Amino acid sequence: MAAGESYPDDLRYNTEHDWARIDGDEATLGITWFAQDSLGELVHFEPPGDGDEIGKGGSYGEVESVKAVSDLISPLSGTVLEVNPKVVAEPETVNEDPYGEGWLVRIRLGDSSEADDLLDAAAYKTFVDEQ
């Protein structure tokens, strides 16, 4: 079952349709409802390795549907602490629950001030509506 469209208020977003949930000096990353809807049912998640350094605005992995491949663009820089094994095994989890069970990676933040550059839910929704 695909999820209904939503953009939770407690997340921060970039214009590449990735989200971050910041919790102290850690963050969880994923892709937005808009991203998963555009791609269609996901069939593969190519994750980074544990301990990989990822840069803000850089690619940290890929997700693929039957027809399309999309780079994951990190909204923040940091070190990968954990990859979501459920999404590696069952990529369609992202379609079912993009902000919950369908999270992709957890990172230790490199620079917590970077979050200030990201969009809040209202600004991201405005951006999506213009697409």
Added chain:
Amino acid sequence: MQTLLRTPLYERHVALGARMVPFAGWEMPVQYEGVIPEHRAVRADCGVFDVSHMGRFEFEGPKVPAALQELLSNDIDKVGEGGAQYTLLTNERGGIIDDLIVYRVESGRFILIVNASNREADFDWILEHAGAGTDLRDKTEEFALLAVQGPSSLERLGLDDGTPFTWEMGEVAGIEVMVNRTGYTGEQGVELMVMTEDAVALWDAVVERGAKPCGLGARDTLRLEVCYPLHGNDIGPDTDAISAGLGWVCALDTEFTGVEELRRIKADGPEQKLAAFVMQDAGIPRQGMAIAEGGEVTSGSHSPMLDRGIGMGYVPAELAEPGTTLTIDLRGRPRKAEVVKKPIYKKET
């Protein structure tokens, strides 16, 4: 700015929420609900595809049987009235201008159903090489074509079983159709050719009877699982039928364009062969990816039935044997695949 053609079913696709994409000059549905559920519906039950974008030619005249014997790789004399045949339009080098199905209507009257992307090239080639004293007409926009495919398709349409590669006139929901026992999914099914003005009524009746609307996305994954080549990906003017594994549609004892070259390739053995493979590692192969052992992927996707990456590609002939390990370059990551016997997906019986 190019104007895209629309099939008579365009409004139906939009109303069903299809994602429309440009394809071979047409605006076509790539998916409705999603590629995977559509794919599974065809394997398990019944799906309907609007394939009205495919080119339809009528070719008529006493000289046409002889002309087709020279133009096409397969033996047209084996096709009687009411028969159909998968065949190739070949060039002088034995390359494949198009793959198509020819239907014999009468002794000297045929219908050719060709790929949308090659419609003009095919028409021009046939006209140039066999136009004199024959009547070749492009009837594409006078008809629509619906492929109804899947194990329950005949039951849902109320049609009797038929022999593959035959056709007859019939009725579905009171609408007169040409019932072609052909398809591109590896499943039982038919392709229904209908007058353009009846297309919407036929579509509605077929959907009403439980056929799931399916887009070009599922059409591609279905054909790849059963290793049907796609012209432009797996075969083309620079690839020959023998290397592509299509020797079975080449009557090398007849005299058609490029036959000498194909006889030579057959005698010498092809240097490369179109192999089918299944990914052993994670990841999805895509068209154009390099194969480390030689060659490249010509078609690649995710197989909904196997739930892993599958593909086809030309590899050195000695590596085309089932069981051979290939290394596919998945955007810089070397990933293992195993060559398998075609088709990749075979129904359990």
